[in-house]
Amino acid sequence: DGGITQSPKYLFRKEGQNVTLSCEQNLNHDAMYWYRQDPGQGLRLIYYSQIVNDFQKGDIAEGYSVSREKKESFPLTVTSAQKNPTAFYLCASSIGGTGGAPELAGGITGELFFGEGSRLTVL
Amino acid sequence: QKEVEQNSGPLSVPEGAIASLNCTYSDRVSQSFFWYRQYSGKSPELIMSIYSNGDKEDGRFTAQLNKASQYVSLLIRDSQPSDSATYLCAVNGGYQKVTFGTGTKLQVIP
Numbered sequence: 001d002g003g004i005t006q007s008p009k010y011l012f013r014k015e016g017q018n019v020t021l022s023c024e025q026n027l028n029h030d031a032m033y034w035y036r037q038d039p040g041q042g043l044r045l046i047y048y049s050q051i052v053n054d055f056q057k058g059d060i061a062e063g064y065s066v067s068r069e070k071k072e073s074f075p076l077t078v079t080s081a082q083k084n085p086t087a088f089y090l091c092a093s094s095i096g097g098t099g100g101a102p103e104l105a106g107g108i109t110g111e112l113f114f115g116e117g118s119r120l121t122v123l
Numbered sequence: 124q125k126e127v128e129q130n131s132g133p134l135s136v137p138e139g140a141i142a143s144l145n146c147t148y149s150d151r152v153s154q155s156f157f158w159y160r161q162y163s164g165k166s167p168e169l170i171m172s173i174y175s176n177g178d179k180e181d182g183r184f185t186a187q188l189n190k191a192s193q194y195v196s197l198l199i200r201d202s203q204p205s206d207s208a209t210y211l212c213a214v215n216g217g218y219q220k221v222t223f224g225t226g227t228k229l230q231v232i233p
Contacts, residue, residue, distance in 0.1 A: 048219060056218075110157065114166040
């Protein structure tokens with residue numbers, strides 16, 4: 001089955017520790033995303049990547065880092081510089097596209113498919 | 124001004140009624156627009172996509188887009204208790220940056 005796999009589902013971390021959240025997709029999507037969701041809030045964009053070996057900061061990138069060495073993988077590292085890291089982290093992918101018509105052969109650009117999420121708690 | 128704005132609700136409707144959810148966005152070059160449903164503790168799931176002005180219907184759901192007024196709406200006909208969830212509006216502002224609103228909580232009363 002095609003989909004997006006996030007791991008771990010639950011993670012506990014001590015203050016001052018870095019932690020890496022895994023995100024793997026087998027949908028052959030070009031674009032991948034990381035969002036953060038706090039209780040009762042919407043999704044805030046951390047980083048996104050339109051293509052392998054390229055990524056852009058989202059609205060709340062401070063204290064986070066990513067890499068995109070493979071099309072299938074987009075890991076997120078929550079560093080000790082992130083002041084309030086306890087949150088629900090969501091990874092998503094999309095067919096991508098670099099502009100032009102919003103509808104492509106594989107779907108609509110920006111149409112996101114999400115993993116089940118990772119809950120990070122800082123103790 | 125937030126890029127994508129939604130009323131947080133809760134919006135309460137009786138079972139069988141029409142639920143109307145609204146969203147406005149600030150970036151005029153936005154290309155495509157989405158509605159996601161999120162149950163408590165779960166990840167969002169896509170329910171509607173739209174990129175042309177007008178209405179798009181899929182079963183009990185209708186998405187409406189008005190680019191001149193920069194708003195997108197979602198109508199849910201014959202609302203069911205299982206529709207009770209938070210509905211998130213999302214906008215693809217170009218170059219694949221997808222921004223979400225804070226969501227509207229919908230409660231369908233049996």
